[in-house]
Amino acid sequence: MANQNTAVAAKKKSSLDKLGGQKFIVILVIIALFLFFSVMSANFRKYTTIVSILDYSYYIVLMSIGVTFPLITGGVDLSIGTGLICYSLVGGYLISFHNFPVWGGMLVTVLFGVAIGLVNGTLVAVMDIPPFLVTLCTCMITRGLGAIIVGGFGITWPTATQPGGWFRNIFKISIDARTKIPIGIVWVLILVAVMSFVLNHTKIGRYTIGIGSNKEAARLSGVNVKFYHIMAYVISGLFAGLAAIAYSAVFATVQPGTGAGFELEAIGGAIIGGVSASGGAGSVTGSLLGVFVICLLKTGLPFIGLQANWQQIITGLVLIGAVLIDVIKKRREVH
């Protein structure tokens, strides 16, 4: 009996290692990348660079928090990138041309995201269409829809000096021209904490994991699987809407037809952060860390003279590495 106890304990410990393990590796990678770029480039280690890395990370982090949920169910949401641009265009358009107050435009932006999430979720959970197909379709639809609604032109949300420009301070407080406080990181961390709680300590999270782990077993336990499956996509849409606001606050203009590829950075970040490619496992904090790896590569590589195409290649290689870790882990579990 005593032997058995220690065996169980040992096994448990190694599984904890596995969970914390990947995050631990990712943190090390982040530190290593940061040190590497700092040593290689004097410009990189400037305060303004760090602020701009954070600036450009918010919308990807927010998308990544949301998309973690469909990923854990074993699905995916490809519509968040073009969706983000679509929601931002519509919100900004209402503010600029229809005298919506800024908060009203922001609300529409977020609600639009929730609505597309609801469409995605319903098609996946109720109509039983593969998530890849559903969200690929809504990806294309939102891409066209945003451009049509605004008439094909770029949209500018109020600038910091215009009335209504206050919303840009949500993410970055300007003390003077040079000193800026990246306050957005605080909101992002709060949202990470909240969604971490939702994933680990509420029914929504528990059943999201259940669906990804063994959907039939979850159904046989009497859980309203369809509802919670839809909720995963609604959360993804909600956070795509929040990401749209972060994007609007950081960038001067929003261009129709862009946004394709953003989702890959968010999904890539989540997978680097330990979301299992086959569903069931993953964490919000892991996704956050994973996105930082991608953002560091994206902003750091130009400083050492590697341009956009190289970023893509290196990010792709890092992703393959992360997925391989997951696959090898699985294979070891089987044996």
Place this chain on the structure above:
Amino acid sequence: MGEVILTMKGIDKSFPGVHALDHVDLEVRRGEVHALMGENGAGKSTLMKVLTGIYTKDEGTITFEGKEVEFHNTREAQDAGIVIVHQELNMLGHLTVAQNIFFGREFKKGIGIDDRKMNEEAAKLFERLNIDIDPTTTMSDLTVGKQQMCEIAKAISHEAKVIIFDEPSAALTEAEIEELFKIIRDLRAQNLGIIYISHRMDEIKVITDRVTVMRDGAYVGTLITEDCTKNDIINMMVGRVIYEDPKTHSMVPEGAPVVLKVENLNAGKMVQNVSFELHKGEILGFSGLMGAGRTETARAIFGADPKQSGDIYMNGEKVTINTPQDAVNHGIGYLSEDRKRFGIVVQKSVAENTTLATLKEYLSGIFINKRKEEKVAQEFVDSLATKTPGVDQLVVNLSGGNQQKVVIAKWLCRNSDVLIFDEPTRGIDVGAKNEIYKLMNKLAAEGKAIIMISSEMTEILRMSDRIVVMCEGKITGELDIAEATQENIMNLATREIS
């Protein structure tokens, strides 16, 4: 044994084309372990699905604790106190033991879930069951045996009054089975009614109080375990009249050469030291109960699954078979039990399926010679009497029997000497069955050597020249058709392995 807690009376259930349950009775008392036995397809699982609300019955009554009940889903049955511990475990591998046990009915604390209370309650359950499992362990880190204990704990936590065990010991080790029996005895002492489904005769004798036997969807009888012998139960299980005339003697000519010889084949738990010979022109029946290791043996021979050890000889020559491709090159064809998944490409035409394994012969340069392909396919359609409007017809549009003929054509095309038929008539209607049988006899007469894996006793007795019986991964006996009866086959199929 206490008073009656559950009575099922005259339960009748039909599916399109199948009379699955024909007025079946079952009675369970408090503090009783009641075995439910029968061959594959006797209707045990269907009866349990009717009981737990997965299927609705066409006729009959279910009385539970003195009241007539009708459950519409597993949840309702659970709430009433009838739970099933499935053979395939319904677990969520990424969650902890406690999270699994209370999945779908978590304790709440504010807006969140009270994991601490769930852990405490789970620990109490394990204490009651005398099991040593930490509720905070991740489910996938447990052994299969421990996972099953968790399923049982989950069942108990529903305030269960009747627990159904569906072949609980199939995946367990000896020591785990001992532990399982200890738990079942505890539950019996706590006055629960227990339904125990198993094929293992020795377990039935050890753990159960009464046995109800089913055959072909009908109730045969109920015995007190202590008062009956293994043979009594077997006779009830197989005591049907075989109306399709069985083969009375082997059709294999005297001194037919050995085509395939398998020696001491080992592949995992399901194939242990399997040895046999197959002669030219012979139909060798592989009989046994579900999970006896017959399909696994075939797949190991065919190179579809890895083997640990063992030798295979074709026409007296030792051959190495590591992949299905090797097997095909040595003249072995395998017709899977699951045609749709492994046998045919349903969205392709008859002609394309026929030449799938021999495509090389139909190439002109890098292009496929359609005309040649269609000509050969047409020859097989004619010789096998496949009913299809043309060789360009998609296979998905053919009936099950005709799909099977296309698969046969594929392997004949390849000129295979050995054909392994795995459940050749599953899902095929009676008329088409006879045609497949005729075809197999014709192939054997032409000198093909055939292995036929079948779970249907009548099919085994009608088709085989010789019968190999397997049980739990081992060959337990070999019978010439002249000496084979349902009884002695079933006896071998349920032999206790010491």
